[in-house]
Amino acid sequence: MVRVKVPDVVVRRLVDYLRVLKDRGASPDEYISSAELAALAGVNAAQVRKDLALFGEFGKQGVGYRVLQLRKELVEILGAGEPMSVCIFGIGELGTALAKYLTTRHKFDREYPFLVKALFDVNPRKVGTTVSGIRVSAVTEVGELVKAQDIKVGIITVPSEAAQEVCDMAVRSGIQAFLNFAPVKLRVPEGIFVKYQDVTSDLQELTFFLRQRTEG
């Protein structure tokens, strides 16, 4: 793998390219132009060429990229070929939906790398029940389970006021990256990654564009 520091926005686009290529499918020798890939991913063709050129010369002038080879390269660049164990904190409606979604994806897509290995909740009535065949554990068991299952990523869907405490416990247990659905900023030590998911921010962006158009 070529060793370059890749900006966040480029990583996001690489992830998008891989997703649309998987959705699209292809016969063994099929090529895709940068224009078609760009259209599928919602960017422009020059952007596609520039992003991919960061990692070497995949494309062929005037022909484009071999679809299956490009997919393989993207999987390798993104490290998307190796399984990654995740856990979910907060097994309410959102946590349950995510657990089901991720385990179903994994069952039907052999290349799908995310494995849900543990679920955590504070509610004693939920502890011991199962979702998609995975036992719900007490948050106090996090240290033990994260080590035993080699879990690196935690998805947080607990209420805002509980998110920081859960995050702190998870960090002490060895979790190194979070996808946070609680609408609060988390304080984490240097080197721990947090990605925020907030439906309100998404809606706000959409309405900005709607209103700008109405006024424009």
Add this chain to the structure above:
Amino acid sequence: MVRVKVPDVVVRRLVDYLRVLKDRGASPDEYISSAELAALAGVNAAQVRKDLALFGEFGKQGVGYRVLQLRKELVEILGAGEPMSVCIFGIGELGTALAKYLTTRHKFDREYPFLVKALFDVNPRKVGTTVSGIRVSAVTEVGELVKAQDIKVGIITVPSEAAQEVCDMAVRSGIQAFLNFAPVKLRVPEGIFVKYQDVTSDLQELTFFLRQRTEG
């Protein structure tokens, strides 16, 4: 409002600034430095100054921004002060979680602009039930309800294979922007906005950074 074409990434950051300022709170005459705002939003101070300068001179050299005034300006820039009606397609676990989250937010935060006005599902056993006091309607009622309630934004949480059909019906009914949780690309007419939400892409980004660090 100053009329400038604002890039998507800037809009996203403005939304983040507003969110962290609301979380932070402030006394009437309190100032915040670009450095503090940057730290809260996870960007650098120069970026904050550059983004805000697009809309005029809010800051005071060496002092920063008046928190409450900056919040007011951001609300105005983003059009976040006026209520916006949304509907949800697909009242499974994710749709239910979103309906509850958005209606609860609205109840406890008077400034919260998003109002869930309608819920849609194809399952006849769900139609007629209520979630957070809102009736679940059949998807065939979308035309009527979207017009009656002046709904502009649709949240899609239906299974992938149903997403395009739901989107087409919604567009014909007058919905102009979508937040799409189904992991498929939607085809929409020019001028219709789609924002994608995909937990898999988020996890992929996180694991890229984790693996890059391990190998680095």
